[in-house]
Amino acid sequence: MLLQGATLLDGRVADVRIDGAHIGDVALDRLVPRPNEEIHDLAGRVLLPSPIEPHAHLDKAYTARSVSNPAGDLAGAIAAWYQYRRTLTTADIAIRAREAALAGVVRGVTAIRTHVDVGEGIELRALEALVEVRAELESIVTIEIVAMTSRPVTGVAGADNRALLRAALVAGADLVGGAPHVDPDPLSCLEFFVETAAEFACGMDLHTDETLAPGRLGLADLARLVAGGFPHPVTASHCVRLGAQPLAVQARVAAAVAAAGISVVTLPQTNLYLQARGVDTSAPRGLTALAALRQAGVNVAAGGDNIRDPFNPLGRADPLETAGLLVAAGHLDPIDAYHAVSTAARIAMGRPPVAVAPGDPADLLAIWAPSADAAIATASEDRRVYRRGCLVATTTVSTQLAWPPPARTP
Numbered sequence: 001m002l003l004q005g006a007t008l009l010d011g012r013v014a015d016v017r018i019d020g021a022h023i024g025d026v027a028l029d030r031l032v033p034r035p036n037e038e039i040h041d042l043a044g045r046v047l048l049p050s051p052i053e054p055h056a057h058l059d060k061a062y063t064a065r066s067v068s069n070p071a072g073d074l075a076g077a078i079a080a081w082y083q084y085r086r087t088l089t090t091a092d093i094a095i096r097a098r099e100a101a102l103a104g105v106v107r108g109v110t111a112i113r114t115h116v117d118v119g120e121g122i123e124l125r126a127l128e129a130l131v132e133v134r135a136e137l138e139s140i141v142t143i144e145i146v147a148m149t150s151r152p153v154t155g156v157a158g159a160d161n162r163a164l165l166r167a168a169l170v171a172g173a174d175l176v177g178g179a180p181h182v183d184p185d186p187l188s189c190l191e192f193f194v195e196t197a198a199e200f201a202c203g204m205d206l207h208t209d210e211t212l213a214p215g216r217l218g219l220a221d222l223a224r225l226v227a228g229g230f231p232h233p234v235t236a237s238h239c240v241r242l243g244a245q246p247l248a249v250q251a252r253v254a255a256a257v258a259a260a261g262i263s264v265v266t267l268p269q270t271n272l273y274l275q276a277r278g279v280d281t282s283a284p285r286g287l288t289a290l291a292a293l294r295q296a297g298v299n300v301a302a303g304g305d306n307i308r309d310p311f312n313p314l315g316r317a318d319p320l321e322t323a324g325l326l327v328a329a330g331h332l333d334p335i336d337a338y339h340a341v342s343t344a345a346r347i348a349m350g351r352p353p354v355a356v357a358p359g360d361p362a363d364l365l366a367i368w369a370p371s372a373d374a375a376i377a378t379a380s381e382d383r384r385v386y387r388r389g390c391l392v393a394t395t396t397v398s399t400q401l402a403w404p405p406p407a408r409t410p
Contacts (some may be wrong), residue, residue, distance in 0.1 A: 006046070046371060
């Protein structure tokens with residue numbers, strides 16, 4: 001396959017040859033088509049490393065109209081969801097999860113890490129649905145499953161949830177997940193997750209400090225527990241509380257996170273929606289300490305999180321929406337924002353990077369725009385998505401404008 005006339009991330013125009021699942025050649029001059037080579041004209045399009053989604057909740061997608069959260073905060077969303085999920089079937093979850101995953105694919109996503117509820121009231125039904133969807137969509141998108149253990153995890157009351165986490169890892173979940181900060185004993189909960197991940201030789205992706213309230217920094221505890229030898233990938237998602245700390249604390253914790261090799265995933269849209277409820281003046285933005293983490297060398301990725309559920313009534317499964325929010329609310333440069341939803345997200349998921357260079361995986365997004373900045377600004381739906389060297393999704397936009405207006409008849 002030969003992609004002709006594409007604008008690259010740095011503004012240069014190039015031809016890109018795809019050989020199998022990888023990029024073969026990148027040339028600023030025209031490449032001569034080979035016999036029987038498929039030609040794609042990408043003039044007017046920016047060719048980018050495909051974004052990936054490092055933090056989704058496909059089991060919850062598209063339930064906002066069914067699950068009311070009048071308070072609009074995290075506690076209200078959790079309470080409403082825990083009650084509603086008792087009514088869900090594996091088939092219902094699979095239908096919505098499939099739709100949400102495909103919505104991401106058409107917008108350029110070639111891999112998704114989804115958190116899936118595991119616990120009393122839902123048991124393993126959501127996991128079973130996502131294992132089914134993962135297999136069904138394998139040819140167009142890679143799906144990783146995080147077993148998100150329900151609260152409580154610790155104590156006698158958490159015994160069933162602990163057992164269900166272990167059952168989920170046996171049944172096909174890829175990573176250990178949960179939210180230690182909402183457990184009655186956050187530190188013991190965190191220690192259990194680390195021990196379980198070590199036992200099953202898998203990574204962790206934990207909802208961490210998803211609150212602006214003062215309290216113990218679970219991110220610091222996590223860095224301490226995995227420092228110096230934990231052999232599996234570790235991701236901390238949200239980390240909102242860190243953003244409310246003094247700069248000296250942010251710097252100290254960020255340095256520990258970097259030394260421990262933990263990736264941090266920020267979720268701007270959901271955190272902007274849920275956090276700072278009831279703060280009527282000078283409300284904080286509810287994001288993690290992006291500047292301190294990045295300055296310390298932490299791999300900071302970004303994800304879309306929820307798609308129209310009680311935790312967030314918005315969301316369109318578009319990493320460009322996430323990147324745009326990082327620019328507006330996180331004050332990142334547009335190129336840095338795109339890095340967070342592409343290269344940094346790949347690092348967090350342990351996937352090979354893509355720089356549109358020879359030998360890189362041919363996981364690419366071609367979007368109608370004159371530059372990468374413009375692609376983020378406009379988020380045009382006119383896109384072509386390549387995964388493993390195959391065109392897996394095409395969206396074409398046609399605009400008709402009645403201008404100039406017709407002359408009036410006297």
